[in-house]
Amino acid sequence: MLYELLEEHKPTIWNCQVCSVCQRGPWNPYPPKGPTSDRLCPEYEKFRTLTHSALGRIQAAKWMLEGKYEPSDDFVKVVYDCLLCGACSTVGCVVDKEHVPMFRDLRTDLAKVGKGPIEPFVKTATQIEKEGNRFGRPKTERAKWAEGMNISQKADLVYFAGCVASYRAPQLAQATAKLLTHSGTEFVILGENEICCGNPLASSGQMDAFESTVKSNLEAFKEAGARQVITSCACCYNVLKFDYPQLAGNLDFEVVHITELLAKLVNEGKLKPAKPLNEKVTYHDPCHLARLGSRVIKEPRQVIASIPGIDLVEMEGNGKDTQCCGRYPVELPELSMLTGTNRIKDAETIGADTIVTACSFCDWNLNRAAKSVQSEIKVVDITQLMCQALGL
Numbered sequence: 559m560l561y562e563l564l565e566e567h568k569p570t571i572w573n574c575q576v577c578s579v580c581q582r583g584p585w586n587p588y589p590p591k592g593p594t595s596d597r598l599c600p601e602y603e604k605f606r607t608l609t610h611s612a613l614g615r616i617q618a619a620k621w622m623l624e625g626k627y628e629p630s631d632d633f634v635k636v637v638y639d640c641l642l643c644g645a646c647s648t649v650g651c652v653v654d655k656e657h658v659p660m661f662r663d664l665r666t667d668l669a670k671v672g673k674g675p676i677e678p679f680v681k682t683a684t685q686i687e688k689e690g691n692r693f694g695r696p697k698t699e700r701a702k703w704a705e706g707m708n709i710s711q712k713a714d715l716v717y718f719a720g721c722v723a724s725y726r727a728p729q730l731a732q733a734t735a736k737l738l739t740h741s742g743t744e745f746v747i748l749g750e751n752e753i754c755c756g757n758p759l760a761s762s763g764q765m766d767a768f769e770s771t772v773k774s775n776l777e778a779f780k781e782a783g784a785r786q787v788i789t790s791c792a793c794c795y796n797v798l799k800f801d802y803p804q805l806a807g808n809l810d811f812e813v814v815h816i817t818e819l820l821a822k823l824v825n826e827g828k829l830k831p832a833k834p835l836n837e838k839v840t841y842h843d844p845c846h847l848a849r850l851g852s853r854v855i856k857e858p859r860q861v862i863a864s865i866p867g868i869d870l871v872e873m874e875g876n877g878k879d880t881q882c883c884g885r886y887p888v889e890l891p892e893l894s895m896l897t898g899t900n901r902i903k904d905a906e907t908i909g910a911d912t913i914v915t916a917c918s919f920c921d922w923n924l925n926r927a928a929k930s931v932q933s934e935i936k937v938v939d940i941t942q943l944m945c946q947a948l949g950l
Contacts, residue, residue, distance in 0.1 A: 560671065563663035564619055570660060571623065573653040574616045580646035580657065581611035597875075599646055600882055600897040601639050609636050612646040612657050619664060629673055637664060638676045639893065642761055643845045643882035658850060665763030678889035679762035687767065690753030691721040692888060701749040703728035707735050713744040714785035716811075720794040721754050722918035730918055733941035734790045734816055736950045741828040743819075745788065751778040755794040758889070760801050772805050779811060790816040790941055792844035792852075792917035793885075800851045815847060817916050817940060821857040824864045831947030834867030839943075840910040841870065842901060842924065843880035844917035853878070858916050858940055865947040873904040883920040884927065898927030905935050912936040914943050 564571075581602040597603055602611040609618070615637060621627035629637075640661055647656045668674035675683075685694035703724060717738065723731035738745050756771035779787060789795040792815065799813040823829040841862060847854045855877045862870050875881040881901055884894030901924060905913045913928075913935055915921055924937045 561622055561664075561667040564623060564660070564667050567619070567660040567663065568623065570653050570657075571616055571620050574613070574620075575652060576613060576617070577652075578608075578611075578613055579649045580613055580651055581608070583649050597881065597900065598649065600641050600643065600884075600893060604893055604896050605639070609633070610639060612661075615640070615661060615664065619660075629668060634668055634673050635676055637661070637668065638674065638679065638762070639890065641882050641885050641890070641893065641897070643885065644849045645845075645879075645882065648849065648879050656850075662761060662763065665761070666765055667763070669763035669765075675762040675764060679758065679764070682758045682889060683762070683764050683767050686754045686756075686759065686771065691725060692754055692758055693721065693725050695725045697750050697753075700724050700752055701747060703731045704735065704747055704749075707732065707739075709735065710744050710746050712783075713746045714783055715743065715745040716779060716782050716784040716787050717745045717747050718752060718755070718787050718789045718794055718798070719747065720789065720791040720918055722922055723790060724752070726922060727918060730790060730921060730939050730941060733939065733945045733950075734788075736945055737816075737820065737829065737941055737948075738788075740948060740950055741823045743823070743828075746782055748778045748782060751781070755791075755797045756801070757793045757797040760797060768801075769805055772802055776802070776806055776809075784811040786812045786814060788814050788816055788819060790916070790918065790939070792846035793919055796846035796850055796852055815852075815854050815857075815916070817847075817854060817858040817861060820940070820944060821860045824861060829944070829948065831865045831944060833947050833949050835865055835943070835947055836867040837911045838869040838871060838909060839912040839914050840873050840905050840908060841876070841940075842873070842883065842905075842913050842915040842920060843876055843878075844915060844920045845880060845882050845885070847916060848880050849878045858914075861940060861944060862914060865943065871908050871910060873901075873908055873910075875904065883915070883917075884923040885919055887919070887923045887926060894923050895927060895930060898923045899931050902928050902931060902933050902935060906933065910935060912938060912943075914938055914940050916940045
């Protein structure tokens with residue numbers, strides 16, 4: 559069978575009603591008037607062709623399985639232009655609740671027959687193989703952010719910082735470490751033994767490389783004696799919690815996002831934010847945290863609401879209906895910038911002073927988007943906001 563994984567999605571593919579809700583949302587004769595009323599699929603918004611949508615990929619997949627279509631280089635590029643944000647699965651598709659696994663399997667099948675991935679994702683895989691991170695930075699610098707922080711040498715809770723916080727935004731990893739230390743939570747880090755979680759490999763269909771990454775990180779977790787793994791990156795959280803067990807079976811540890819732990823620590827009185835911040839903030843739900851299998855939506859808001867002086871307002875498109883931040887500033891920079899600047903405009907529309915998020919990639923891409931349009935809106939991670947409220 560040429561496209562073995564795609565074959566498993568036949569019921570979805572054959573029952574597609576070609577209704578187009580996956581690219582523009584449910585049909586409504588009286589559409590809402592707001593910044594996101596004409597937005598759903600980021601890829602479709604940029605390219606404005608049905609091929610650049612879930613509908614187009616599903617129809618092409620049908621022809622591929624029927625042997626009527628040989629994927630061209632242009633079509634492969636279309637397949638990889640998708641952000642895999644999952645917005646197309648939030649609009650009431652009658653045949654499927656989640657399209658992302660199908661599109662990931664499509665990429666994997668294309669990679670198996672030598673059609674994919676496209677060059678930016680190949681380069682990312684090369685960087686990970688060489689140095690253990692998508693930026694190609696030296697392995698020896700992985701834990702540079704932790705210098706002078708007096709992190710424990712032994713604990714059964716492991717903080718997995720991820721590539722962005724380790725190399726691009728060390729202040730995010732440091733904020734997480736400060737909060738854990740302040741609450742009396744003992745934790746360790748993997749140091750140079752931590753490598754990329756593998757999300758860019760799994761999402762681009764490079765499964766051999768992904769399996770190697772999973773094996774390496776699981777060995778490091780085992781050596782550290784992990785019983786619980788904390789992440790402050792939604793992408794890392796999602797891939798560790800849902801993709802790792804698919805390859806390795808039941809894990810020996812629990813995967814928890816930092817917002818889940820912070821909400822627990824606040825409820826237990828171990829974190830008591832007392833410094834009023836007096837800001838109008840809005841929370842941006844990361845796709846990997848609010849959907850794509852995850853449903854971590856209320857906990858971040860509980861944490862933010864615990865801070866004195868905060869006025870929390872919601873953007874149009876929140877919770878599971880969130881708009882993607884852009885996700886791929888490395889591999890798909892133009893699309894990421896378009897999507898990120900749209901989100902900045904969403905926050906400006908409701909008069910927010912600050913966008914708070916809970917993912918390293920969202921923080922990175924929204925910050926670059928705000929800078930590109932010279933917006934006065936601040937973008938901070940929820941760990942940084944909590945540190946401010948605690949005076950850390």
